[in-house]
Amino acid sequence: MPLSVAVAGASGYAGGELLRLLAGHPEFSIGTLTAHSNAGQSLVSVQPHLRSLAGHVLVPTDAHNLAGHDVVFLALPHGASAAIAAELDGDTLVIDCGADHRLESSADWAAFYSGDHAGTWAYGVPELPLAPGIDPLHLGATKQRERIVGTRRIAAPGCNASTVALSIAPGIAAGVIQPTDIVSVLAVGPSGAGRALKQNLLAGEILGSANPYGIGGVHRHIPEILQSLRWAGAVDPTISFTPVLVPMSRGILATSTAVLTPGVTAAEVRAAWELAYAGEPFVQLLPAGEFPRTADVLGANTALLGLAIDEAAGRVVVIAAVDNLAKGTAGAAIQSANIALGFEETLGLPLDGVAP
Amino acid sequence: MPLSVAVAGASGYAGGELLRLLAGHPEFSIGTLTAHSNAGQSLVSVQPHLRSLAGHVLVPTDAHNLAGHDVVFLALPHGASAAIAAELDGDTLVIDCGADHRLESSADWAAFYSGDHAGTWAYGVPELPLAPGIDPLHLGATKQRERIVGTRRIAAPGCNASTVALSIAPGIAAGVIQPTDIVSVLAVGPSGAGRALKQNLLAGEILGSANPYGIGGVHRHIPEILQSLRWAGAVDPTISFTPVLVPMSRGILATSTAVLTPGVTAAEVRAAWELAYAGEPFVQLLPAGEFPRTADVLGANTALLGLAIDEAAGRVVVIAAVDNLAKGTAGAAIQSANIALGFEETLGLPLDGVAP
Amino acid sequence: MPLSVAVAGASGYAGGELLRLLAGHPEFSIGTLTAHSNAGQSLVSVQPHLRSLAGHVLVPTDAHNLAGHDVVFLALPHGASAAIAAELDGDTLVIDCGADHRLESSADWAAFYSGDHAGTWAYGVPELPLAPGIDPLHLGATKQRERIVGTRRIAAPGCNASTVALSIAPGIAAGVIQPTDIVSVLAVGPSGAGRALKQNLLAGEILGSANPYGIGGVHRHIPEILQSLRWAGAVDPTISFTPVLVPMSRGILATSTAVLTPGVTAAEVRAAWELAYAGEPFVQLLPAGEFPRTADVLGANTALLGLAIDEAAGRVVVIAAVDNLAKGTAGAAIQSANIALGFEETLGLPLDGVAP
Amino acid sequence: MPLSVAVAGASGYAGGELLRLLAGHPEFSIGTLTAHSNAGQSLVSVQPHLRSLAGHVLVPTDAHNLAGHDVVFLALPHGASAAIAAELDGDTLVIDCGADHRLESSADWAAFYSGDHAGTWAYGVPELPLAPGIDPLHLGATKQRERIVGTRRIAAPGCNASTVALSIAPGIAAGVIQPTDIVSVLAVGPSGAGRALKQNLLAGEILGSANPYGIGGVHRHIPEILQSLRWAGAVDPTISFTPVLVPMSRGILATSTAVLTPGVTAAEVRAAWELAYAGEPFVQLLPAGEFPRTADVLGANTALLGLAIDEAAGRVVVIAAVDNLAKGTAGAAIQSANIALGFEETLGLPLDGVAP
16 A cells, blocks of 8 residues: 655745656655645645646645654745654655755754744755765765665755765775865756745746856855765865756756876776665666766756866766656655655656756 | 958857848848858748848858958858958958867867867967966957957857856956866756757757766867866866756856865955956956856846855855857857947947846 | 457557557567568667567568567558558457558548558457448447457558547537538647658657647548448548657647537537547546646547537647657557457556556 | 937837937937836946946936937836826927737726726837838828828837738738738747746746737737737737747747738739838848748847748748847847938938847
């Protein structure tokens, strides 16, 4: 019998993508869907692409409406998750797609966000390496997925952080690159910023233009990236991180570079990534000389990586393509749920992109 | 009396932009326009946006047709310029918009291009700093514009190289950043690749996607960037350079970072760029906290820069927005012509972008 | 045991979409994949979004390679299907995604295409109404789906023709609109024109622009539209049909208008469409006042319609949104296969779009 | 000595385009610039593409700030113009870029807008034909431009209305098409809807999608179109008018069709448009078989038309490409000012588009 699932924030972009994927998941049955200003409307009037969920109506976002489900996905604005989660039963699997519970360090939270730190939930980009001794609760764990097995409160990873950490962590874990002086520049689609009414997200501002934001070390995803890199074994990692909005609805194309460890061979470098993701269905390293495009992962729970070594620059260059709403958010959340609940990890998650 | 101007390669994107700008230039009169496969057609049948040039007809590209003009702009595929230029009168100002004559080093040419090196012509991004003693022919020169004054063979700078060198050179000239380990990632529109029929330039491949290319130190614009950085005073500069095609017709949004020299203050860093471009109409540093978008320079001969200091990463981050066809190619060529001919440097060159 | 399926033309956009959908179809097993210039390459090197089909290699397109399958999908250029189909076993279900076998009238073929008419195969947009007496082979049939039940040679409907016919036919079948003087204007994404190297399909030509083509009654899809309208009961239908390429990779947004029959009420008009598509999962009429967007059907086998009555103009306006590659081509072909083979018609076909 | 010009609403898209064009106009000197929520900021902080106007600061929009100029352009939300204009000196040329004063008929205003009708100002798309006897104040006038000569209160035409009326009026004036049952469908960029914060204008909603709006005879530009068609001689014209938002920042691609008058020849039809626009620099009919694209007029005050006759459908098809912000709004307003003030009509207005 399928588990009942509620989604809070079903009228937003992340909520819509959760529902698109949940509608095809064989072990979940979609229950209560909540929204804020759209409460009272039918789901399809707000998310007209979700034809298979035509009967559903949005109700107000509160713990009462969300209670009584096996799984609750929270796709809410920053700061709204903790209060609701506190009222939900401890046996309910609650997965927060927002940033509130991702960081272990309250100092990091204070430095990059405003307001009180809501606390730390289990967090894991399943495919990311864990360095030996990093996670005392899961002896022998070698991937972050171990961090969320059996848990009931999960902070789903952020799209930019997942993409960059997946690009860089294998080289750090293997010691073939330096953890300091990483540089990442991302071309990102505006859906990652949500459905909020902001002038910089108007089509007139985005069409035909490339618009940077969060420049100079102030972007909120930086501490989340560094946290994952530390878990992969990095000591005092540093990163220059710059996202650039480009005119595509979805997608992250991250170009990340790191300094090669002196003396390593090109084969050793490539082997670090190959080994890290061998057997991983959702994170794939392309053959040498091939690099991914965001269209190739549109709608998929897949991260594609391409790797080159620039000997003159002394750096490895890793290109990663991720759909910010799928593998970057909703797919990651469902993958986390699969892991936490003991389902097959790939259940209900598409591997193929929609291209062109 | 205006000077007569010919354009070879008038059917391409660079040729079209040259003509759009030349049509409004008060000192030039448009003469012969040549093309390859489109010879015999009217210009507006191939460049339907150039209504003011409705009477012009394309003739075949050869030295005979191009002879007898005061100025000849070559907007031809790589390798096609040298033979034609050799047949043109030495007093004719010839400006090559292609790469054939940009590099001083034949070894660089051999490493990044194929075929013989056609030789070196005068080259200059006018606003770029020249380190003392770099240019023996122009004692006291402090900007690259001095390199092209009075010359008759000019290699116009490439779009990516101009954009990155403008972003980085002031810091090198001032000693506030290190010349090694520069990292640049560019979001670029596909018009920079020309009007050639290649599958990766089809709309179906570009729309809705971000597509990297030339990854890992192999892009042909790298030696041109490093040449300008050396002229600004860099010793053994290195750069990791990655362009990403994004779905906008024009524009380059370059994110460039470099390691801060230990001990410099934020004010010293910003001052390096402010001084370098003080009084330059076409290269402007935005106030602290502001960063440019490519839409802001669409159609303009303007490069806009924004600068941030990331203390945690130990790097300066410079964002530059340039229209690859305007300031990146055709505007740069006309600005070069203005300089070479002793006209006011800004003549016929738009400062304002077309936005949104 | 699943049926074995071959796809000819697997390297194009239609072929890629067929494979994306076939990969998730529970009754089909993917066999031989053929291509022309890409033969010998792996499928994912050409279609990098199809990660689940990573092991497949493209072989040359010929009848020998395509033989021995239960189902063969042909996604080939115009004119290439007939010769290959002639060599395939008569029991093999062959579905042609091209136009070669769609038209009943050889005169129509001669007027709009070049070369010999390859002949007529079974054709049906499943949801379209059939007027009484139109189809003598299927007494009592009221939908086009009856035309393909049990057949082994099927001409899959074209994307523009399906979209326009679905928009208009119900009103004709019900007599609430006139069959003459229909006007349809379509905003279409360039993927519908395939992956061919044509200058008008370059990203530089499409980005930031709306480009009409096939204007003035010459577009090849016109006779196919009129054929369906005649089957719905139209006597001497006429249509002004204009497609406009717009900068989105996929999608058709058709605005179709027809003259209201004098005396009909608004309720009667709406009822015609409601009745025609009641119970149809893949063709849905939105509530009054709602109109579809192409993003709502991206990747889905769904056609969404919105309808308004313009009393001052004396016309009904029907807006239809269809994904040209999914419901417009590959989804239609698979839906046809489901019908021909007696499978559930919805098998393997997504109802929900990928938005935003 | 140049005339002083003020712009109210300088922070919006129309205001920005006015300033881009005014900055290059030889007879105007830019004075006061006003805004609402952005008052107090520098112009370039809000319109960063207007580098040549770097010194200007926005002040609040009120009659006091706008007083004392020779010319005032109003680029304000609907309903805001009348009160301000009433306080400006009668000798000041006031040009309203909004809809408030365009309609002669208060009944039309009441039917399509809300609130009181502000009254009627001089209105004219300069190139549109006037039927004999239509305009008693200007005996012998044959174009709408005569309506605004010497006036001091001008309602600048709307972008959609200009585009459609320019497409259709010549045929009506010449009697070669019928004034009833016109059908127009427009692909439009979202900048025409202004810089307002509305969910349907978010980039996430527009990118990759075609979105219709104002469907079924309710769009506010309909009475303005019909007013121009009546002035061209139409008796009881009717139009089905549907705009579709597509993912390009600017541009209108209007496909308009009308019923051919029985018995007219193709040559007579084409001649109607050729004659109407012979000698008009800003409205050009392309040769038979050529059709315009919006990129060809980006940033230009040019309307390009292409015409085809569909004999089977009994309709003429006219494709028109216009930049909604240039010829559609700001260019039209400046062209009106040139006419009203007795300047050369083309002064300061670009003919060439910015493409690709």
